Amino acid sequence: MPTNLAKESAACAAVNEQIHNNVRIIGIGSGSTIIPAVKRIAEIVQKDNLDLICVPTSLQARELILSNGLKLSSLVEHQELDLAIDGADEIDEQFNCIKGGGGCQTQEKLVAFCSKKFIVVADEKKWSKRLGNTWTKGIPIEVIPIAYKITKKEIEKQLGGEVIVREGTEKLGPVLTDQGNFILDWKFDASKTSNWSDVNQTLKMIPGVVETGLFVNMIYKAYLGNSEGKVEVKTNPAISS
Numbered sequence: 593m594p595t596n597l598a599k600e601s602a603a604c605a606a607v608n609e610q611i612h613n614n615v616r617i618i619g620i621g622s623g624s625t626i627i628p629a630v631k632r633i634a635e636i637v638q639k640d641n642l643d644l645i646c647v648p649t650s651l652q653a654r655e656l657i658l659s660n661g662l663k664l665s666s667l668v669e670h671q672e673l674d675l676a677i678d679g680a681d682e683i684d685e686q687f688n689c690i691k692g693g694g695g696c697q698t699q700e701k702l703v704a705f706c707s708k709k710f711i712v713v714a715d716e717k718k719w720s721k722r723l724g725n726t727w728t729k730g731i732p733i734e735v736i737p738i739a740y741k742i743t744k745k746e747i748e749k750q751l752g753g754e755v756i757v758r759e760g761t762e763k764l765g766p767v768l769t770d771q772g773n774f775i776l777d778w779k780f781d782a783s784k785t786s787n788w789s790d791v792n793q794t795l796k797m798i799p800g801v802v803e804t805g806l807f808v809n810m811i812y813k814a815y816l817g818n819s820e821g822k823v824e825v826k827t828n829p830a831i832s833s
């Protein structure tokens with residue numbers, strides 16, 4: 593499938609370039625693009641006999657680490673990571689991105705924050721001029737369950753747009769995160785919103801908000817694969833290597 597080739601190529605290019613002896617502790621993201629990345633990490637670890645410790649961003653990532661025979665740890669043991677690798681839902685030209693399509697943004701942001709370098713792997717279609725152009729499901733926001741009505745009302749009042757409580761497909765009612773919280777998807781007007789740092793601050797000031805899926809200028813490199821298996825690497829000039 594072309595999309596899988598795009599994701600796989602991006603994942604393998606990133607891992608081939610970034611995994612070496614000096615990387616001792618790595619954050620492992622969540623989603624579908626991270627699956628071939630972890631597989632490739634495991635191959636390199638075995639081939640080069642590397643001693644690599646992996647910190648997951650979700651239960652999915654935890655299982656991926658274990659099923660690929662890698663060493664599992666957590667942010668309780670390690671708060672300084674050499675690298676974190678993750679997928680993304682949309683990345684803009686200023687290297688801001690939306691994450692949390694799979695509902696893991698809180699742990700994903702923690703792991704990215706603790707990492708010296710944060711790299712993303714994605715289909716090239718996820719790169720866009722401005723956030724909201726291609727990802728139209730909104731910005732995922734984790735909230736504590738008791739606050740969901742207050743936070744929904746407050747986000748709409750302060751920032752406009754529409755907030756949807758994310759619901760399950762195989763279960764009635766709200767989706768629960770790995771932390772047992774709810775997810776709100778904030779659908780914003782892409783043409784009116786651009787100062788993502790301010791938007792993120794505003795969201796984080798609302799009581800009940802745990803974390804947002806807005807990653808403001810955190811990306812060091814984005815590896816973008818296309819349907820022919822070619823990979824373009826975009827490097828953030830604002831983050832030194």
Ligand SMILES: O=C(CO)[C@H](O)[C@H](O)COP(=O)(O)O
Binds near residue numbers: 623624626680691695
């Ligand atoms: O943020 C995420 C999960 O919360 C994922 O990394 C994001 O949704 C991208 O997923 P995929 O690699 O399947 O396109």
